[in-house]
Every structure is written in structure tokens, then in C-alpha cells.
Amino acid sequence: MDSEMNEQVTATDSKPGAAVEQGSLPPLCVDLDGTLIKSDLLIESFLRFVKLNPLHFFWVLVWLYRGKAHLKYKLAAQNWLSPELIPYNQEVVTYLRAQKKACPERAIILCTASNERLARQVAEYVGVFDEVIASNEHDNIMGSAKAKILTDRFGHGGFDYIGNDWNDWKVWSNARQVLVATQSDRFLRQTQQRFTIDRIFREQAPSPREYLKALRVHQWTKNALLFIPFLLEQRFDDVGGWITLFFCFISFSLLASATYIWNDLLDLDSDRVNIIKKKRAFASGRIPLLTGIKMMIGLVAISVLIFMFLPPAFAGVALLYTVITLAYSFKLKKVPILDVCLLASLYTLRIIAGMLAVSAAWSFWLLAFSMFFFLSLALAKRVSELKNLEKRELNQASGRGYVTSDLDLLQMLGVVSGFVSVLVVALYINSDKVASMYAVKEVLWLLCPVLLFWVGRIWMVTSRGKMHEDPIVFAIRDRVSLQTILICGVIVAAAMSANFL
Structure with missing residues (x-):
């Protein structure tokens, strides 16, 4: 039974005819997501698939019901990876190439929970791997499953392993050497308490400033447009209006940050080929994609909570803003001229939201100025x-x-x-x-x-x-x-x- 399982989950080979042999050094096994690359291929595949059509999300739920391995298999079948665009952990890549140069007979194996189709593409691009062990349609190779495969094949202590996640503890328990790639002080500290670490590939954790940039806090200045109708009516002594607009500003800003994150997550590939945008937190891998999704959900939740205490008309405009932003992110940004008209309308919607929040009079002049000015x-x-x-x-x-x-x-x-x-x-x-x-x-x-x-x-x-x-x-x-x-x-x-x- 074990041999049948190994045949199912082992995919060879990025180098035809290469064989794993025991040389002077045991095989070096390398994790993919978060270790070799500063991203997660499952999440990237999901984002690409949903970007094609938002309704694809329901297919994802159906596939997930049949198991995580099946989900990875289906998503991989829908995606053709561009491995040259993925952010790699350059320290790990340099180490692997040095190991291959110093000891060519040593087997270097990519061992990952990602689907074998995507893993092979990465392995071929990096060019140092002798073999790929990865998940297939039926088996999800992570944690104890990965540990069993490697231990059955190479024996306890018969391989070295580079990983980055809590699930890798089960693999390291059977490895000769523990090599850790991480940016988390907490994870590194707890791993050091459990294992003797032979090498650390240390990625600096994102700074608070990087998280603020991911939230596009500087873009919150756009939401000052909420105050324009109130100020033009010269209601400077309306304390209630000021308080209402303050909470409108906070809720709208948090919602806008959530849409910016979602837009960045959908635009990973296009951002990575842009000379400026490739430095963004998610495109560069500085902030994990899963963290970005959690941030987005949290921001929406807080924003909705604040909306419950604000005028319903304001919340309605905020919902319309979100719908237009999502439509823009998924499809409409690719339509020439329409895209810039939509961007201008998003600015104007802020002014309309400000009018409705404090029951200000509608101003044709203000709305006309806004559309032309922000279109420019x-x-x-x-x-x-x-x-x-x-x-x-x-x-x-x-x-x-x-x-x-x-x-x-x-x-x-x-x-x-x-x-x-x-x-x-x-x-x-x-x-x-x-x-x-x-x-x-x-x-x-x-x-x-x-x-x-x-x-x-x-x-x-x-x-x-x-x-x-x-x-x-x-x-x-x-x-x-x-x-x-x-x-x-x-x-x-x-x-x-x-x-x-």
C-alpha cells in the first residue's frame, strides 16, 4: 500500500533521466510555498481563477467539498503559471545552486503540498531540482503525509529539509538537518525550542509602514471629499455633522483599503511586470497573500459595523462604490476610456456620500466639477x-x-x-x-x-x-x-x- 501511495504522489522529473542517489550527502528536500517562493501557489491559482469570472467562486466551493487535493488539482488545470514572475526567496535559491555546484551528485528535491503541475513549472524554471514530489488529484502532500513519504523513502534522518511552516515540524522530526526559511520571530523562536536549527534563511518581517502602504493609507486623503458639501454649506458650527462625517470618513476609508487590497491581489501578475507596482507588498511577497485576505475581511467587517450607526443612504452609496470598484477590478479596468470614467465616478460618489450623510443640498456645479476634474x-x-x-x-x-x-x-x-x-x-x-x-x-x-x-x-x-x-x-x-x-x-x-x- 505504501509503495502504491508513493507512486501516486511522486512526479519526476524536471531533468529527464535524473535519479535520486545516496551520495556523500543525503537528499536535500525543499518546500515550495513560503520557502522557495515568497507566495502561495494555491492562493495565486484561486485569485487567477476568480478574476476570470467572480461566479467561479462557487466552483471553488464545490471542488473544496471533494477535498483540498482535488481543489488544488482543479485550480492547477485552470491556470498556466508564469514562474518567471513569482517572487523567489533569493537566499534559498542561491543556497540551492551553491549546493548543486559543490556536490553535483547530491539530489535536490522539491517536495511541496502544491499541485504537481504547478510545482514542475517552478522546478523547471529554477533549474536545480532532480525530482518533484507534490500533491496530485487525490493526495495532499503536507505535514504528516509529506513526512511519511520522505521517511519511507530515505529513512529517519536520511534527508535534510528546508521549510517554513508549523506543518513542517512533522517533517523536521524525521530529518537529519533542520533548515528554516521564515520572517516570523514567533515561529522561529518556537521552532528553536523544539529543534536544533542548522541554518536559517531569514526574511525581514514586514514593517508597520509596509502594512500601511498595503492599506494605501495615503489614499485616504481622497475621502476628504466627503466633507466638501458640508463645508460649502458653511455649517461650521454643526457639531453633530462633524461627528457623523468623521465616522463616515473612517468607515469609507477602511472599505476603500479593503478594495485596494483586493485589487492588488487580483493584479499580481500585471503588477509584477510594472516597474513601480512590482514593489507592492503582495506582488513582491513581502506580505503573505493569506494575510492580505484576512486584512481585507477584517476591514470590511469593521466598516460594516460602523455603517450600522450611520444614515442608510450613506451606506447605500458605499455599497454602490464597492460594487463599481469590484466590477472595475474584475473586468472594466481593461475597457479603454470606460475605466477612467469609472475612476472619476468613484471620486464623485464620495461627494454624493458626503451630501447624503449630512443631508446637504445637491449641487449640480459641484458634481459637474468633480467629474471633469477627476477624469483629468x-x-x-x-x-x-x-x-x-x-x-x-x-x-x-x-x-x-x-x-x-x-x-x-x-x-x-x-x-x-x-x-x-x-x-x-x-x-x-x-x-x-x-x-x-x-x-x-x-x-x-x-x-x-x-x-x-x-x-x-x-x-x-x-x-x-x-x-x-x-x-x-x-x-x-x-x-x-x-x-x-x-x-x-x-x-x-x-x-x-x-x-x-
Whole structure:
């Protein structure tokens, strides 16, 4: 029975004709997920499959019902891995190559709970493995199952093993040498209490700053748009309104962070080929994918809890925001022009949410300005991405519907949209409503040249290829942009000044 099981789960070979022989050193067995690579192939396969169609999630549940091995087999059959894009643990890879060079006759075996189809692709790409032992349709090779296979084949203490997980304790109990790849101080400490560790491949744990970057906390500045309708109505003494908007801001920000994480998880491959986005926490493997999923679920749960104490209309807009964001992440980001219109609408939805949260009056002028202004910034984002592709002599971004020949058209649309937003401001200043709200409405005309300058400067920076791929990030860090915001604030305050006398 044992020999039949071994025949089922052992897949050879990334090097045809290679055999595992006992040389001067015992076989070196290496785990895959979290050890050789800084990712998890099961989660990556799941994300790729669900990205094709959200309804695929129900197929995942059906396959999981038949067992984890069956789920891995089915997901592997639906995915064709790009092993060159996966983030590898370079210290482990370097060690394996050094071992192969120093002792060519020593067998190096990839022994993993991932499906054999995906494991072979990784083994072939790395190029140092003599054999692959991996899960198949019926057997999930992890923990005690992996320990039994290796011990039956090589004997107790007849192999060395590199692992990273609590399940690997069962394998290390039968290994000659314990080699640990980890970024967790807690796991390393507890493993050292149980085993004598022969080598540690130490990955630095993610810092709090990296987690904040994964949450895109800097993007929370966008949610300040919630306050705009409230401020334009000059309800500065409405304490209840301030408190409501504060909790709206927190809940919306947490929800937005959850959608950013989900978008990053779905975009792993396209981010990894982007010169800037490949450094993101999940694409680079700095933060485990499973941790990202847990973070996303936790953020949604907290956000929903806060929504229960806020106006239902606000929660409804937040739900609409989430639906549009998910649709954008799954499919619509690939549709040219529609994608930037959706990005602009997400900004405008924040303003609408702010109106509904405090029962502010609807403003045609504000919504029109928002759509044109943020459409201009969304187009700047796409132009910046295409400029970076052009520098690298590439034609099309992965996962996008644009090519570099679209640059002239997108720049024209972006500039026009930006200047139309300033025209909307000019028309608003001339409206009757403004005359009743501002003591010296003529001062507001100074906003127009200031905004014209800023829009023109943004597009000059973009056309020169110096724009960050996210204009909001650029504006936060750009001294001139911050000064422009301050000047606009002073102008508005001056126009209102008589109302406070």
C-alpha cells in the first residue's frame, strides 16, 4: 500500500533521466510555498481563477467539498503559471545552486503540498531540482503525509529539509538537518525550542509602514471629499455633522483599503511586470497573500459595523462604490476610456456620500466639477503608465486596454477635461447661489487662474514623463500642489470673511 501511495504522489522529473542517489550527502528536500517562493501557489491559482469570472467562486466551493487535493488539482488545470514572475526567496535559491555546484551528485528535491503541475513549472524554471514530489488529484502532500513519504523513502534522518511552516515540524522530526526559511520571530523562536536549527534563511518581517502602504493609507486623503458639501454649506458650527462625517470618513476609508487590497491581489501578475507596482507588498511577497485576505475581511467587517450607526443612504452609496470598484477590478479596468470614467465616478460618489450623510443640498456645479476634474487626473494616471512603458520600449500594459499610440489622444482628453472643470468653477461663481453665500464673491474669481495654473502644470509634468503613476500621490508629495491648495483655501476664506464679522 505504501509503495502504491508513493507512486501516486511522486512526479519526476524536471531533468529527464535524473535519479535520486545516496551520495556523500543525503537528499536535500525543499518546500515550495513560503520557502522557495515568497507566495502561495494555491492562493495565486484561486485569485487567477476568480478574476476570470467572480461566479467561479462557487466552483471553488464545490471542488473544496471533494477535498483540498482535488481543489488544488482543479485550480492547477485552470491556470498556466508564469514562474518567471513569482517572487523567489533569493537566499534559498542561491543556497540551492551553491549546493548543486559543490556536490553535483547530491539530489535536490522539491517536495511541496502544491499541485504537481504547478510545482514542475517552478522546478523547471529554477533549474536545480532532480525530482518533484507534490500533491496530485487525490493526495495532499503536507505535514504528516509529506513526512511519511520522505521517511519511507530515505529513512529517519536520511534527508535534510528546508521549510517554513508549523506543518513542517512533522517533517523536521524525521530529518537529519533542520533548515528554516521564515520572517516570523514567533515561529522561529518556537521552532528553536523544539529543534536544533542548522541554518536559517531569514526574511525581514514586514514593517508597520509596509502594512500601511498595503492599506494605501495615503489614499485616504481622497475621502476628504466627503466633507466638501458640508463645508460649502458653511455649517461650521454643526457639531453633530462633524461627528457623523468623521465616522463616515473612517468607515469609507477602511472599505476603500479593503478594495485596494483586493485589487492588488487580483493584479499580481500585471503588477509584477510594472516597474513601480512590482514593489507592492503582495506582488513582491513581502506580505503573505493569506494575510492580505484576512486584512481585507477584517476591514470590511469593521466598516460594516460602523455603517450600522450611520444614515442608510450613506451606506447605500458605499455599497454602490464597492460594487463599481469590484466590477472595475474584475473586468472594466481593461475597457479603454470606460475605466477612467469609472475612476472619476468613484471620486464623485464620495461627494454624493458626503451630501447624503449630512443631508446637504445637491449641487449640480459641484458634481459637474468633480467629474471633469477627476477624469483629468484619471487620464493623467493612464498617460503616466504609458509613458513608463514607452521608456521601456513596450507597447501595452498588462491588464490594460491602452497602447502607447493612444498617448496623444489621452493627453488631449485629459487637458480638455481639466480646463472644462475650471470653466465649471467660473460658471458656478457667477450663479445666484454664490451671491447669497459669499460676502465678496468677486474674490472667488481668483480661483480660476490658480486652478488653470495647477491643471496646466500637472499635464506638463505628465507629458514630460515625470508624473508618479498615481497623480494623487504626486499631489500629496508635491510642494507646489500643496501651496496651490493653501492658496485656494485662503481665497475662499477671504470671500467668506464678511460672514464672520
